[in-house]
Amino acid sequence: MAQQSNILKYKHLGIYTQNENVVYMHEDCHVCVSEGFEALTRIRVSNLNISIVASLNVINSDMLLPDEIGLSDSAAEKLNVSPNETLYVSHLEPIESLSHVRAKIYNQKLDYNAYKEIITDIVQGDYSNIHLSAFITACAGGRMDINEISDLTKAMIASGKQLNWNKEIVVDKHCIGGLPGNRTTPLIVAIVAAYGLTMPKTSSRAITSPAGTADTMEVLTNVTLSSEEIKNVVENEGGCIVWGGTAQLSPADDVLIKIEKALDIDSEGQLIASVLSKKAAAGSTHVIIDIPVGETAKVRSTEMAQQLKEHLETVGKAVGLKVKVVITDGTQPVGRGIGPTLEAIDILKVLKNEADAPKDLLERALFLAGELLELSGKVEKGKGYKTAQKVLQSGKAYKKFIAICKAQGRFSKPVLAPYKIEIRAENSGILERIDNRKIAKLAKLSGAPQSKSAGISLNVHLNDKIEKNQLLYTLYAESIGELNYAMDYKNNHNDIITII
Numbered sequence: 226m227a228q229q230s231n232i233l234k235y236k237h238l239g240i241y242t243q244n245e246n247v248v249y250m251h252e253d254c255h256v257c258v259s260e261g262f263e264a265l266t267r268i269r270v271s272n273l274n275i276s277i278v279a280s281l282n283v284i285n286s287d288m289l290l291p292d293e294i295g296l297s298d299s300a301a302e303k304l305n306v307s308p309n310e311t312l313y314v315s316h317l318e319p320i321e322s323l324s325h326v327r328a329k330i331y332n333q334k335l336d337y338n339a340y341k342e343i344i345t346d347i348v349q350g351d352y353s354n355i356h357l358s359a360f361i362t363a364c365a366g367g368r369m370d371i372n373e374i375s376d377l378t379k380a381m382i383a384s385g386k387q388l389n390w391n392k393e394i395v396v397d398k399h400c401i402g403g404l405p406g407n408r409t410t411p412l413i414v415a416i417v418a419a420y421g422l423t424m425p426k427t428s429s430r431a432i433t434s435p436a437g438t439a440d441t442m443e444v445l446t447n448v449t450l451s452s453e454e455i456k457n458v459v460e461n462e463g464g465c466i467v468w469g470g471t472a473q474l475s476p477a478d479d480v481l482i483k484i485e486k487a488l489d490i491d492s493e494g495q496l497i498a499s500v501l502s503k504k505a506a507a508g509s510t511h512v513i514i515d516i517p518v519g520e521t522a523k524v525r526s527t528e529m530a531q532q533l534k535e536h537l538e539t540v541g542k543a544v545g546l547k548v549k550v551v552i553t554d555g556t557q558p559v560g561r562g563i564g565p566t567l568e569a570i571d572i573l574k575v576l577k578n579e580a581d582a583p584k585d586l587l588e589r590a591l592f593l594a595g596e597l598l599e600l601s602g603k604v605e606k607g608k609g610y611k612t613a614q615k616v617l618q619s620g621k622a623y624k625k626f627i628a629i630c631k632a633q634g635r636f637s638k639p640v641l642a643p644y645k646i647e648i649r650a651e652n653s654g655i656l657e658r659i660d661n662r663k664i665a666k667l668a669k670l671s672g673a674p675q676s677k678s679a680g681i682s683l684n685v686h687l688n689d690k691i692e693k694n695q696l697l698y699t700l701y702a703e704s705i706g707e708l709n710y711a712m713d714y715k716n717n718h719n720d721i722i723t724i725i
Contacts, residue, residue: 231256233294235301235310242297244480246279246350248314249288249295256314257283267353270296270304271313277303278317278351303350322346323356329363337376344380344477357484361492369494371536375543377494381502382544385476386452388425388508390459394601395423397509398593399500401516401533402434403523405665406683407559408568409515410438411466412575412590415626416613417597418464420604425459427469427507432486435668435680436565439468444569444677447634458632465629474506475499491523493533497540504546511547513597517555521661527552549600553589557659557687560586564673564680567701569639576623585686591617642678642701644708648715650724653693656685658723667700667721671711676703691724698722 233256238249248270250257262268264283269276279300289295294312296304306312322342325335335343343360346352352360369377398413414424428438428448439448448468450458455472458465470479478499485491504512514537516530517523524530534550541548560583562568574582575590595609604612616622630636664681672679682699685691700715702708715721 231260231313231315233312233314234292235306235308235312236289236293236295237301237308238288238295240295240297242299244299244350244483245297245354246277246300246303247282247297248279248300249282249284250314251289251291251293252283252285253291254294255291260314260316267317269315269317270294270300271315272304272306272310275304278349280353320346320351320356326356326360326363329368330359332368334370335373335376337379340373340377340380341383344377344384347477347480348384354484357481358488361481361484361488361490361495364494365490365492367493369492371539374494374497374536375540378498378501378505378540378544381475381477381498382505385506386473387506388452388456388472388474390423390425390508392423393510394603395425395508395510396597396601397424397426397504397507397512398597399504399512399514401496401500401514401523403519403521403661404517404555405435405558405563405661405668405681406561406568406571406586407517407589408436408438408441408562408572409559409586409590409593411442411572411626412586412617412622413594413597414464414466414629415576415622416590416594416616418462418629419616419621419625420598420612422463422598422601422603423459424464425455425507425509426464426466427455427472427474427503428466429469429482431674432482435563435665435673436568437674438466440565440674440677441568441572442466443468444565444639445572445637446630450633458629462625462629462632464625465633467633469503469507472507475502478502493536497533497536501537501541501544501546501548505544509546511597511600512541512549513593513600514548514550515553515593516550517553519555519557519661521663522555524555547600549596551593551596555661558661558664558683559583559589561683562680563664563668563683564671564678564701566639566641566678567680567682573639576617576626578618578620578623640678642672642676642703644703644705645699645701646708646712647699648697650691650693650695650697652724654691654724656687656689656691656722657725658720659687660721663718663721667711667715670707670714671700671702672704672707676707679703679707685722
């Protein structure tokens with residue numbers, strides 16, 4: 226497989242680099258010297274069974290001996306390597322698909338085969354973060370036409386596992402995001418599954434927000450399930466609400482999203498491909514997509530939302546999905562809770578039909594569930610909302626939700642964080658504005674989503690008449706240090722909530 230001179234002994238270093246494959250070698254390593262490897266060179270690392278591509282970091286301390294080699298955690302996992310195992314290193318052969326990336330940089334149109342080659346190499350880990358950044362940037366700024374977006378979506382679907390439920394209708398829902406607390410998904414799954422439809426929901430964890438659906442659901446049940454476990458839950462209960470990361474559905478998407486967030490780039494083409502590839506790979510046939518619009522939401526204008534709606538529905542049709550996009554109000558957070566545990570509390574209040582359940586979360590969930598029921602063709606047009614409301618009020622949705630949680634491994638009641646501070650109004654007036662991004666950041670600084678019970682419980686809404694000293698929100702944290710850290714941000718930003 227390799228020359229004897231290219232053999233090194235593996236040493237575990239315990240270095241986490243997210244998705245990036247990194248290899249570590251001593252500067253006096255005979256392989257480094259003889260092969261002329263320099264820091265950040267892309268090289269191939271192999272054992273007897275598997276090979277990966279990794280970026281080289283050169284060590285000049287005694288962390289490694291000259292005849293040893295270290296790997297980042299993700300690289301070691303991919304190679305399934307054990308301490309002291311023999312590894313082989315070699316120069317990397319040219320990555321052919323990078324020629325397509327270079328073509329895209331110069332604004333050339335790519336076809337399905339080109340996108341398929343790029344996505345295949347991304348999934349195999351052959352692209353460094355620099356290569357990924359180049360690809361994402363080359364596709365941003367409206368540089369992909371509708372045919373390219375369709376081809377990229379198809380390539381991303383083909384790159385991973387595809388679930389098949391052997392059913393004519395499999396429903397799903399996605400929200401473009403940007404609204405703190407907008408945790409309608411678990412409610413919609415419970416309602417439509419209780420009605421009798423199939424809804425295998427794979428959700429994301431938070432990347433830049435205080436909670437993703439998977440983070441919130443993890444408070445209540447297990448969300449890290451294999452494809453086989455997901456199938457069992459759905460076959461038994463008609464629905465699931467799990468983390469999509471272990472299901473290997475459109476795996477290139479998970480890699481690209483991390484780089485997009487680091488670059489703070491939201492490419493419309495890749496956003497569409499990301500959403501629809503996941504839905505198609507999960508075996509969905511009918512999908513409702515919610516686009517909240519507001520000045521501090523992800524989509525800021527109705528014109529932008531309208532264009533996104535048209536593209537989503539067109540590409541959906543091209544990949545065999547029946548997609549309906551709804552444009553909703555994105556001017557303020559939804560519900561009271563912002564953070565996994567606080568959002569879980571809201572979900573249970575709505576499902577239990579409690580008198581103090583947040584009405585905006587209830588109404589939004591019923592509207593979207595109704596739209597999904599109508600889109601499926603199983604409920605007459607115009608009767609979706611009332612049908613969803615009836616299922617919820619009967620207690621069937623709550624019963625179904627608990628059954629799904631138990632099928633996923635457990636049902637646990639949410640517990641609030643031990644430390645809190647109440648934030649009160651400094652003056653009276655009308656609540657004119659809530660900055661979605663800043664209130665989300667405040668919840669994150671309190672520890673969410675890593676600290677599951679940290680976050681914000683919001684007591685007010687836009688246009689409320691506010692009295693001086695009225696409770697606006699309560700900030701929760703799992704330690705005094707995190708609470709103080711969040712308060713420093715709050716004290717330096719007087720425009721999180723604006724009262725005029």
